[in-house]
Amino acid sequence: MRYAKITERLEGLGSHKWAVHIEGKDREARGEELIFLSIGEPDAAVPEAIMDVADRQMRAGRTRYSNGRGEPQILRALSTMYSQRTGRHVGPSQFLFLPGTQTALYVAFMGIIDIGDEVLLPDPYYATYEGVIAAAGGVAVPVLADPDRGFHLKAADLAKKITPRTRALLLNTPGNPTGTVFTADEIAEIGALCRKHDLWIVSDEVYATLTYGNTIFVSPFDDEELEERTIVVSSVSKSHAMPGFRCGWIAASEEFCDRVLPLSETILFGSQPFLEDAAAFALQNHFPEVDAMKVSYEERAKALISGLNGAKTVSARMPEGGMFVMVDIRKTGLSGDQFARRLLAEEAVVTMPGESFGTGGAGHLRVALTVDEGQITEAAKRIKRLAERI
Numbered sequence: 001m002r003y004a005k006i007t008e009r010l011e012g013l014g015s016h017k018w019a020v021h022i023e024g025k026d027r028e029a030r031g032e033e034l035i036f037l038s039i040g041e042p043d044a045a046v047p048e049a050i051m052d053v054a055d056r057q058m059r060a061g062r063t064r065y066s067n068g069r070g071e072p073q074i075l076r077a078l079s080t081m082y083s084q085r086t087g088r089h090v091g092p093s094q095f096l097f098l099p100g101t102q103t104a105l106y107v108a109f110m111g112i113i114d115i116g117d118e119v120l121l122p123d124p125y126y127a128t129y130e131g132v133i134a135a136a137g138g139v140a141v142p143v144l145a146d147p148d149r150g151f152h153l154k155a156a157d158l159a160k161k162i163t164p165r166t167r168a169l170l171l172n173t174p175g176n177p178t179g180t181v182f183t184a185d186e187i188a189e190i191g192a193l194c195r196k197h198d199l200w201i202v203s204d205e206v207y208a209t210l211t212y213g214n215t216i217f218v219s220p221f222d223d224e225e226l227e228e229r230t231i232v233v234s235s236v237s238k239s240h241a242m243p244g245f246r247c248g249w250i251a252a253s254e255e256f257c258d259r260v261l262p263l264s265e266t267i268l269f270g271s272q273p274f275l276e277d278a279a280a281f282a283l284q285n286h287f288p289e290v291d292a293m294k295v296s297y298e299e300r301a302k303a304l305i306s307g308l309n310g311a312k313t314v315s316a317r318m319p320e321g322g323m324f325v326m327v328d329i330r331k332t333g334l335s336g337d338q339f340a341r342r343l344l345a346e347e348a349v350v351t352m353p354g355e356s357f358g359t360g361g362a363g364h365l366r367v368a369l370t371v372d373e374g375q376i377t378e379a380a381k382r383i384k385r386l387a388e389r390i
C-alpha cells in the first residue's frame with residue numbers, strides 16, 4: 001500500500017534518543033536496581049484538591065462533548081491568569097484548550113508552516129521538536145547555544161541562520177534540557193529580530209512556573225509589540241504534576257486562534273469537560289504541594305551540584321529553571337552517549353545523553369530531578385566515581 005509522505009518524514013525520528021532509557025527499563029525488568037534520572041516526569045502526586053474536582057465533576061455528568069475551543073470555565077481561568085501576567089486584557093477568545101503542550105505544538109506548527117519552511121531552533125532542544133516541525137513539512141534549523149555561556153543563545157547567531165524560507169523561531173524558556181531562562185534583554189533582542197524578519201515565535205512555556213534563585217521568567221507574549229506574532233504553548237503537566245491529565249493550551253492572538261480552531265476540532269472534536277474543570281481549578285487556586293515540589297527540585301539540583309564538587313572532569317551549574325541539570329562531561333574525553341552507556345552498565349544510573357537533544361548537547365548528560373535528594377546524592381557519587389575511573 002502507498003502511504004503519505006508524513007509517515008516518511010517522521011519515520012524513526014527520535015527513537016534512538018531513548019536507547020539508554022530503554023536499556024535501563026529492560027535491565028530493571030530483569031531485576032536490576034537502578035536510579036532513573038532519564039525522564040522528565042514529575043514524581044510529586046497531583047494535589048488532592050484537584051483530584052477531588054476531577055472526580056466530582058466526572059460524577060456530576062461533565063462527561064459529554066466539549067466545544068472545540070474549550071469550556072467557558074477553563075477559558076475564563078486562562079484569561080484571568082494571562083491578563084494578570086501580561087498586565088493587559090487577554091480575552092477568552094485568545095486561547096485554545098488542547099490535550100497538553102505537545103498537541104499545542106502540533107496545532108501551532110500545522111497552522112503556520114508549509115512544506116519547506118524553515119524553523120529556527122536553539123540547540124540543544126527538547127526531543128520532540130524535530131518531529132512536530134517535520135510533521136508540518138518544515139525544516140528544523142538548529143542554532144547552537146554555547147554551553148560555556150550557560151546555553152544562552154546569541155541573537156547574532158540566530159540572525160546568521162535566517163533565510164527567505166525562515167518562518168518561525170521555536171523558543172523554550174525555561175529550557176529542557178538546558179535549564180536556561182532567557183533574560184528580558186535577550187527576549188527583547190530576539191523579538192526585535194523576529195519583527196524585522198516577520199517571523200512567528202512559538203514559545204514553549206511548560207516550565208514557566210519553575211524558576212530558581214533570582215531568575216525571572218520573561219515571555220515574548222507579554223510584550224505588546226510581540227503579542228501578535230507569539231504563540232504560547234503550555235500546560236499543567238509540570239506546574240501541577242499533572243502530565244497524565246493532558247491539559248494544555250495555546251495562548252495567541254484571536255485571529256490565530258480563530259484560524260486554527262478548525263484544525264484542532266478536526267483532530268480532537270473537543271476535550272474532556274471534567275478534566276477541563278480540574279485544570280481551571282488548578283489555575284485558579286494556590287496549592288502548598290506545588291510550592292513544595294518547586295522547592296524540592298531546587299534542593300535536588302543543589303544536592304547534585306554539591307555532590308559533584310571536587311570532581312576534576314565533570315561539573316554542573318545550577319539551572320535557572322525547569323527540572324533538569326546538564327552535567328558537563330567534556331573533560332572526560334567521552335561523548336555524552338558513551339558516558340551515559342557506561343554509567344548505566346557500570347554504576348546503574350540512567351540518564352539521557354546530551355546528544356539526544358541535538359549537537360549542542362554533545363559532551364553532556366541530562367539529569368532529571370525526579371527522584372528524592374538521597375538518590376540524587378547517590379547518583380552524583382556514582383557519576384563522579386565513573387569520571388575518576390576514565
Ligand SMILES: Cc1ncc(COP(=O)(O)O)c(C=O)c1O
Nearest residue numbers: 040100101102126176206235237
Ligand atoms: C519542553 C517541553 N515541551 C513540551 C513537553 C510536553 O508537555 P505536555 O505534557 O504538556 O504535552 C515537555 C515534556 O517533557 C517538555 O519538556
